[in-house]
Amino acid sequence: MDKIFARFIEKVGPPHDRQEVPFSSIERYTGRLPRLLLEYWKEHGWCGYGDGIFWMVNPQEFEPVISSWLENTKYSNIDTYHLIGRSAFGDLYLWGERTGASLEICSILSRSVTRTSIFTGDQLEKGFPTFLLSIDYDTNDYGELFKPAKKKLGxxxxxxMYGFVPALMLGGPSQVEHLEKVKAVEHLLFLSQLTELEPYSFSDF
Structure with a gap:
C-alpha cells in the first residue's frame, strides 16, 4: 500500500465489503480514468471505507445515474464524466476525462459543486492524489447522521445507501427517523428526477 492510499484510509477508515474488480473493467477505463485509481482497483477492489461512509465504485454500474443527473445540463457538453466515489448519503464524486476531479453532486439536495484543477492536459492524472486526499470522514457525514443511521439501520x-423518506426535496425532514436503507442506483435515479440540478449558492450554507 502506498503512502497516498494509507493516508486516505487513515482519514476515512478501513475497507469494508470488498468486490473484486474484473480485468474487463480495468480495460474499459484505461485511458479514461487515472492510472493510479486503476492500480488501487486492482489491489483493493471496489469497497466502502469507514464502515461504508465513503465508497469507491464501479463507474459502469452508475452510468444510468450520471446520465440522468447530467441530462439537459451544461455539464453534458463540458466533458465525459464517470462516477469514481460516493458517500453513504449520495454525495457523488465524478471524474471528467478532460477535466479530472471537477464535479461533485449532492444528490439529496440536487446541488452541484465544480472545481478547476491546476492539473490539465498530460498533467491531468496528477490531480487524482489531491482529490483522494481531500476525502475525509466528516465531509461525507451528512448532518452527523451516519453513526445514528448505522445504529438504527445496520x-x-x-x-x-441511506436515503431520506420522504426525500428532502419533497419536504421531508433531515432526521435519522426518516432515513431508510435503500438501493443506491435506484434511489439516486429517483432523486435525479425530482428537480433540476443547480449549483450551490451561499444561501445553501
Missing part, C-alpha cells in the same frame, strides 16, 4: 452493503 451497516451498508456495496449496493446500498
Amino acid at each position: 451497516t451498508l452493503r456495496h449496493d446500498e
